[in-house]
Amino acid sequence: MTTAAATPFDLRTDETLKMLADSGQYKHLHELDSPMDAVVRMVGDDGKAREVLCFCSNNYLGLANDPRVVDAGIEGLKKYGAGTASVRFICGTFTPHNTLEATIARYMGTESAYTFVSCWTATEALFPTVCEPGDLILSDELNHACIIDAIRLTPVIKKGVLKGVYKHADLNSLREKLTAARDNTEVTGQIWVITDGVFSMEGAVADLPGIRKLCDEFGAMLVVDDSHGHGVMGPTGRGTHEHFGMCPGGAGFQPANGVVDVFTGTLGKALGGGAGGFVAGSKRLTELLIQRGRPTLFSNALPVTVACSANKAIETLLDEPQRVERLRRNVAKVRKDLAAAGFEVMDSPTAICPIIVGDTAKAIAMSKKLLDKGVFVIGFGYPVVPEGTARLRIQMSSAHTDEHIDRLVEAIKSL
Numbered sequence: 001m002t003t004a005a006a007t008p009f010d011l012r013t014d015e016t017l018k019m020l021a022d023s024g025q026y027k028h029l030h031e032l033d034s035p036m037d038a039v040v041r042m043v044g045d046d047g048k049a050r051e052v053l054c055f056c057s058n059n060y061l062g063l064a065n066d067p068r069v070v071d072a073g074i075e076g077l078k079k080y081g082a083g084t085a086s087v088r089f090i091c092g093t094f095t096p097h098n099t100l101e102a103t104i105a106r107y108m109g110t111e112s113a114y115t116f117v118s119c120w121t122a123t124e125a126l127f128p129t130v131c132e133p134g135d136l137i138l139s140d141e142l143n144h145a146c147i148i149d150a151i152r153l154t155p156v157i158k159k160g161v162l163k164g165v166y167k168h169a170d171l172n173s174l175r176e177k178l179t180a181a182r183d184n185t186e187v188t189g190q191i192w193v194i195t196d197g198v199f200s201m202e203g204a205v206a207d208l209p210g211i212r213k214l215c216d217e218f219g220a221m222l223v224v225d226d227s228h229g230h231g232v233m234g235p236t237g238r239g240t241h242e243h244f245g246m247c248p249g250g251a252g253f254q255p256a257n258g259v260v261d262v263f264t265g266t267l268g269k270a271l272g273g274g275a276g277g278f279v280a281g282s283k284r285l286t287e288l289l290i291q292r293g294r295p296t297l298f299s300n301a302l303p304v305t306v307a308c309s310a311n312k313a314i315e316t317l318l319d320e321p322q323r324v325e326r327l328r329r330n331v332a333k334v335r336k337d338l339a340a341a342g343f344e345v346m347d348s349p350t351a352i353c354p355i356i357v358g359d360t361a362k363a364i365a366m367s368k369k370l371l372d373k374g375v376f377v378i379g380f381g382y383p384v385v386p387e388g389t390a391r392l393r394i395q396m397s398s399a400h401t402d403e404h405i406d407r408l409v410e411a412i413k414s415l
């Protein structure tokens with residue numbers, strides 16, 4: 001039998017993987033053999049599982065393993081089976097989808113919401129659907145990869161949609177782009193400004209009041225991906241707009257109409273941690289996504305069991321604002337303790353606390369040493385963050401205790 005010759009793909013891929021391994025940048029997938037929680041069981045190279053403290057999940061409110069959230073999923077599975085076996089518009093819209101979308105709209109204070117299998121898909125559905133030739137999309141340079149790719153895709157699907165990038169969190173840069181658009185005869189339609197509410201790698205917060213003001217001045221629509229703000233920001237965990245008091249909190253919570261035009265978000269972080277994403281905004285917007293969104297028309301619905309769990313997670317968040325308060329306390333403690341230990345940490349209310357180390361291999365090596373001490377924190381390097389800004393990204397949860405935080409800080413101090 002003759003062996004097949006290596007293809008160009010084989011050769012270049014082997015080279016890339018070798019380069020990653022030789023330079024210490026190769027990512028190993030850590031295997032967990034327990035639910036996501038403050039403490040998880042990790043399977044080691046010897047095949048044995050041991051407990052480690054988890055400071056790298058997006059389980060901000062500890063709901064991923066909440067018995068009520070788990071039970072809701074089990075009940076959904078029993079009642080509705082494994083899946084829809086259909087896209088939504090054929091026969092894939094089940095009662096839990098409508099229930100979840102009503103809950104998301106109530107939580108976000110919007111007229112309407114529509115779900116997708118992920119926030120990535122939601123974002124990829126949004127821009128190519130709502131934009132038309134002559135529209136311009138302006139995006140913060142550090143926005144999440146799903147936004148970047150969705151914007152890249154939009155003019156491929158709708159020729160004539162324009163795009164631009166403004167400097168990270170820089171209102172002057174955004175104003176310059178908006179002013180230039182005013183003089184650009186190719187911009188004949190809607191201008192869209194898109195920003196993360198909480199930036200995923202920095203834990204920085206977008207200046208939503210400032211961006212909103214500019215949008216109003218230039219007639220632009222504001223889109224906010226608040227995947228890391230939901231459950232975290234604002235007194236009742238509604239998100240970054242609530243943090244800025246752009247809507248009243250608690251029982252007096254008012255619709256976000258006119259505050260943020262469109263929200264995108266994930267159900268895979270604080271809101272249950274399963275999977276799924278959503279777009280929330282006007283009824284007109286979600287109607288258009290249902291009629292014209294390509295992922296809506298050609299891809300399956302969110303699994304029903306996941307919809308049931310996510311719905312229970314959001315209801316629990318709304319019923320138990322003390323979880324948000326506990327998270328806020330933990331976030332303040334870890335930042336204070338790390339600063340006292342001599343580390344430079346940005347003052348921020350978000351649950352993301354990076355320690356910048358520069359070199360990717362160094363970040364990965366530090367993460368490995370922490371794991372040897374029973375503390376699970378991931379090191380991020382290029383291409384996830386810009387070259388030279390590799391970091392340990394600590395993520396906090398309301399499920400962490402003071403003792404967990406003390407152990408984390410001691411382990412980092414000992415590196």
Ligand SMILES: Cc1ncc(COP(=O)(O)O)c(C=O)c1O
Binds near residue numbers: 121196228265266267
């Ligand atoms: C800001 C932001 N948006 C979107 C996503 C994607 O969410 P999903 O996992 O639901 O696709 C992430 C996930 O890392 C994120 O951090």
